Structures are given as structure tokens and as C-alpha cells.
Amino acid sequence: MKRRDFFKNGLLTTLGLGALGASPALATTIKRKGLAKNIIFLVSDGMSSGTLNMADILMRHKYGKPSTWIDLYEKNTVKRGLMDTASANSFVTDSAAAGSAWGGGMRVRNGALNIGPNGEKPVPILQKFKSMGKAVGCVTTVQITHATPASFCVNNGSRNAMPEIAEDYLKLRFDVMLGGGANYFSPEKREDQRDLFEAYRQTGFDLVRNKAEMLNAKGDKPMMGVFADEGLPYAIDRNTDPSLSQSTPSLPEMTQKAIDIMSKNPQGFVLQVEGGKVDWAAHGNDGPALLYDQVDFDEAVKIAMAFALNNDDTLVIITTDHGNSNPGLFYSGQANKNFERLxxxxxxxxxxxxxxxxxxxxxxxxxxxxxxxxxxxxxxxxxxxxxxxxxxxxxxxxxxxxxxxxxxxxxxxxxxxxWAGTNHSADYVELAMYGPGSEKMNGFVKNYELHNFMLEACGAKRELFV
Structure with missing residues (x-):
């Protein structure tokens, strides 16, 4: 099969995948020079271009430095392109369909997690990488069972099936999963009253519930970290409240811990990092929440890039799944003074x-x-x-x-x-890459193409592609 055929359409990657999930044949990689041993895939969920722009302005004038993301552009450190984010049934995607394009290699209908329009069930990408012997995991500022992390992990007809997704994670035994969503693990909140927290403990997970437990964990067992009932607090509120700062990890702190643990695996690792509450703030037209959660995400980008710059076998992908509400700083005679309030x-x-x-x-x-x-x-x-x-x-x-x-x-x-509205947009979005494989990135990419792109960057056997 020619390489161009890998990306011809989203359905190619679904053919024959159902029986391949844990095949021993997938446990090896092609040994080639210049392959990615590790992938760090960073998603600022719902980030319109205006969000990236305003966060950079804020950082330059408040902290005296550019955002990491824009600095990477300024110094020509990364390859840059645009990405089309459509789902199978709409120009305007939701996070489940957008993430599933990456996670399953095909476009699905809004609301679905790696379930194709005709019932296809592509093997999610973290299951594929786990079968290759890599450490895998997700960190997020929303529920760990939410659409974007789940899209790399599971097949489900509905993104709302978060109690079921929490059970799926128990079976999958991924290496590091950090975020919110205690209501989907707690017997007091689950309809079946099952105590998933205890189930994780009894099956050998390191269950951490606050920042100190996360930071002190040795990382010698699979880790499930759940730090809030639903999404984590906004960064600006966490930073202002000493008790929240003490108990709740930030996205960069979770990212660093996940890298510290997963990088011990000699076969490498694949980590998804999501700034999930950037999207929530955009839905709410909440400017302070939006900008400081974007700053928090930018610090996670900085950590990922620091690791990659010291490990030349690491591919870093920085993007968003879709725009949201298209905020921007607009002209007035007092625009600078007004924005400085932030x-x-x-x-x-x-x-x-x-x-x-x-x-x-x-x-x-x-x-x-x-x-x-x-x-x-x-x-x-x-x-x-x-x-x-x-x-x-x-x-x-x-x-x-x-x-x-x-x-x-x-x-x-x-x-x-x-703000232009309170919901997702069909905008083409920013896509940046650094590391082995990034040189093959086109200037315009369709979201589902990133699935095979990541597999190819790691030298995965062709069985994983089709």
C-alpha cells in the first residue's frame, strides 16, 4: 500500500481492526532511523485562534514573555499547519467526534466515541500503542471520562456514558489517567452503587485523590488520579484560593508527573494532554477563565517541549479539536487599558x-x-x-x-x-508539530489523518494501519 493511500479517507483505517486489538503480532515495531519512541499529543479543547492570540498578549504584557506556543512559531521551532475539524455528519464537530477522528482514524457522528456511521468499531489508538508495549495515558482538566480523553481509549455510542467509560478504564489498565470525574467512580453517585474507587485499589492501581498523593506516588503501578467531582476548578480560581492550590494539581503538574512515570518505559510512551476547561470557558463566554486556563495549557506545552528538546525521539503535537465562540480583543479607544484589567x-x-x-x-x-x-x-x-x-x-x-x-x-x-456566540465553530484550527515525523506534516490536514500519521511516526507495523 502506498503511503498516500493511508490518508485517502477516514474509513480505510476501520477495515479489519476489530480483531487486532491485542494481537501478539502488534507488539513489535519496525526498526527504522528517525522514528518517534514517544508522542505527547496536546489539545487545548475549544481553542479559537482569538484565544491563542489573547493569551499571548496577556503573557507578553503581564509576565514579560510570549506564550510558549507562539514562541515556537516565532523561532520557527515547529512545523505549522491548519486542520479541518468536521465530523461525519456536520461541518461543526463536537469533542467526541473530533477526538474519535484522531483516536479511531475515521470521522464519526457527533456524540459518538469511535463508533462509525455504519457501526464500525476501530480500535482506539491508545489500545494500539499499548499493544506495542508503550506506556499510555491521558491527563485533563475535565472529567477523565469526558469526550476527549475517552476518544483515545474506548468505543461507545454515546459520550454521555461516563459511568460505563470509568469501568472500561478499569479493564484497559492504562498507565496514567489524571483528571476529574469522581461522580462516575463513587458509589454514592453511580446508579449501580458500585464503588469503582475500591475496585481500582483492589486490582492494583495507585489511586490518588489530591495533589500531594499524586506528587508523592512512586509510579510503580498504574495510576488513576481523580481530583474533583466533575471538572477541575478554573486555573484562575485555583491560583487565587490557597486551599484549592494545595489540593488540586494544575495541568502542567499533571503533565510533568505523567511524563516522569511513563518515560521510564523502555518501549516509550504516548500521552494525551487536554486543557478541557478552555472549552467550558468559551461556552460560558468567561474571559478570565478562558485566558488563564489557556495560560495553564501553555505551561503544559512548555513541559512537553522541554522533554522533547532533551529527547530527540519524542514527537510533540499541539492543536485543538475545534474552535468555540470565536472570542477576540476588539478595537476601542481604550482597548489596551480595558484588556489590562485581565x-x-x-x-x-x-x-x-x-x-x-x-x-x-x-x-x-x-x-x-x-x-x-x-x-x-x-x-x-x-x-x-x-x-x-x-x-x-x-x-x-x-x-x-x-x-x-x-x-x-x-x-x-x-x-x-x-464573542461570536456560545458554541463550537467550523473554523480550521492551528496544528503544530515538533520531533520525528513532523517533517512529513502537510500544511493542511484533515483531523482523521492524524491517527495513521502517529502510527507511522512510531514505525508501527502495517497491520495497525488497515
Missing amino acids: YETKASNEWILNQINPDFSLDMVRELFVEYQQIPLKTEEAEAILASYQVGADGLYNPANLPFHQLAGIQSRYTSIQ
């Missing part, structure tokens, strides 16, 4: 809105925004926010019906950040 912001919109209740006075609302976001709301703006607690609001990842979209409209006058 340098001193202490809390996400989510945190602030959760402090407010209908009994708050207007002065209490205004004082809260001045203290935590340096925003001097007008009386009528405070009134509008309070009124929204009487009628409620809608939005993804918004169980408390908080007025995210309304607040973002008010904030734009003070920050000069504006």
Missing part, C-alpha cells in the same frame, strides 16, 4: 456569579466585581445581573443557570473582549 483579575465569571444570590444588594454586586475583576459596574448593569437570577439562564456546562452570556455582554465594555 492582568489583575482574581476570579472567573463562574466563581463570581456563584457568590451572588437574589438577596444581594446592588452595592454588594458592584463591590464583588470591583474587588475580583476591577470592573466598576453601573447601577443598571448590576440590576440586570440581579434580575437574571429571577428568570434563569441557559447554556452548556451551566447547571446553575447562571447569566454567563449576559455578563459577557456587559463585560465587553470594560475588557474589549467580544
Whole structure:
């Protein structure tokens, strides 16, 4: 088979995969010069180009340094391209379909995890790499059972089957899995009342539930780390709250720990790193949360690149699964001054809105925004926010019906950040690579092509491709 045929369409990679998952024939790799022993695949979920842009501006002017991602472009360290993110049934993908394109090598319908339009079940890519003897795992700031990590790991008709996905992970015994989602492991929250935490302990996992336990773990057993009931706190809220900083690991800390453990494997490792709450912040038009979670993700990129620069057998892939809400810094006579408020912001919109209740006075609302976001709301703006607690609001990842979209409209006058909407977009997205195999990357890539690309970069036998 010619190499160009590998990428001709997404369905090629599904043919015959069902019986190949743990075949001994897959346990070896082709020994060639210039192969990737390790892959670190970093995903800032829901990152529009404006998010990358604004985070770089913030870092340059607050910290006096560019973002790692833009610095890699500036110094021509990485190969750069654009990626088409469509799913099997829409120009606009969700995270399950986008991740499955990478994880299974074919486009699937929105909401599905590696289940093709005709019922195909491609073997997820981390199962393939595990069968080759590599250490594999995922770290994320959302539930470890959420769409993006799950898309590299399992086959399921619904991304919402997170209790079932938590059970799948127990069987798969991947090497390092770190994130949130305790509600899908806890007997008090699961419908079947099964104690998955205890099941993981009894079957030889190192179960870690806080930052100290994670950092102190020896890494001599498979590790499952679950640090929040659902998603982890936004980075800006974690950094402001000493108790959260002490108990909850950051994305760069989880990334470093995973690399430390997995790099001990002589056959190498494949790690997916997801800044999942960048997407949640974009859905909520939450500027402070968005920018500081993107900064947190950028620190994880820095850690991955530091490892790769010292290990020339490591391929680093940096991208996003889709755009979301297309935020940007827009022109006004006070754009610079307005944006500078973000340098001193202490809390996400989510945190602030959760402090407010209908009994708050207007002065209490205004004082809260001045203290935590340096925003001097007008009386009528405070009134509008309070009124929204009487009628409620809608939005993804918004169980408390908080007025995210309304607040973002008010904030734009003070920050000069504006939003195109509250959901995913069909934008072509940034794709960057460094290390062995990156020289073969085209300037324009379809998302499903990355599946075979990663396998080929590691010199996997052809059985893994088709």
C-alpha cells in the first residue's frame, strides 16, 4: 500500500481492526532511523485562534514573555499547519467526534466515541500503542471520562456514558489517567452503587485523590488520579484560593508527573494532554477563565517541549479539536487599558456569579466585581445581573443557570473582549508539530489523518494501519 493511500479517507483505517486489538503480532515495531519512541499529543479543547492570540498578549504584557506556543512559531521551532475539524455528519464537530477522528482514524457522528456511521468499531489508538508495549495515558482538566480523553481509549455510542467509560478504564489498565470525574467512580453517585474507587485499589492501581498523593506516588503501578467531582476548578480560581492550590494539581503538574512515570518505559510512551476547561470557558463566554486556563495549557506545552528538546525521539503535537465562540480583543479607544484589567483579575465569571444570590444588594454586586475583576459596574448593569437570577439562564456546562452570556455582554465594555456566540465553530484550527515525523506534516490536514500519521511516526507495523 502506498503511503498516500493511508490518508485517502477516514474509513480505510476501520477495515479489519476489530480483531487486532491485542494481537501478539502488534507488539513489535519496525526498526527504522528517525522514528518517534514517544508522542505527547496536546489539545487545548475549544481553542479559537482569538484565544491563542489573547493569551499571548496577556503573557507578553503581564509576565514579560510570549506564550510558549507562539514562541515556537516565532523561532520557527515547529512545523505549522491548519486542520479541518468536521465530523461525519456536520461541518461543526463536537469533542467526541473530533477526538474519535484522531483516536479511531475515521470521522464519526457527533456524540459518538469511535463508533462509525455504519457501526464500525476501530480500535482506539491508545489500545494500539499499548499493544506495542508503550506506556499510555491521558491527563485533563475535565472529567477523565469526558469526550476527549475517552476518544483515545474506548468505543461507545454515546459520550454521555461516563459511568460505563470509568469501568472500561478499569479493564484497559492504562498507565496514567489524571483528571476529574469522581461522580462516575463513587458509589454514592453511580446508579449501580458500585464503588469503582475500591475496585481500582483492589486490582492494583495507585489511586490518588489530591495533589500531594499524586506528587508523592512512586509510579510503580498504574495510576488513576481523580481530583474533583466533575471538572477541575478554573486555573484562575485555583491560583487565587490557597486551599484549592494545595489540593488540586494544575495541568502542567499533571503533565510533568505523567511524563516522569511513563518515560521510564523502555518501549516509550504516548500521552494525551487536554486543557478541557478552555472549552467550558468559551461556552460560558468567561474571559478570565478562558485566558488563564489557556495560560495553564501553555505551561503544559512548555513541559512537553522541554522533554522533547532533551529527547530527540519524542514527537510533540499541539492543536485543538475545534474552535468555540470565536472570542477576540476588539478595537476601542481604550482597548489596551480595558484588556489590562485581565492582568489583575482574581476570579472567573463562574466563581463570581456563584457568590451572588437574589438577596444581594446592588452595592454588594458592584463591590464583588470591583474587588475580583476591577470592573466598576453601573447601577443598571448590576440590576440586570440581579434580575437574571429571577428568570434563569441557559447554556452548556451551566447547571446553575447562571447569566454567563449576559455578563459577557456587559463585560465587553470594560475588557474589549467580544464573542461570536456560545458554541463550537467550523473554523480550521492551528496544528503544530515538533520531533520525528513532523517533517512529513502537510500544511493542511484533515483531523482523521492524524491517527495513521502517529502510527507511522512510531514505525508501527502495517497491520495497525488497515
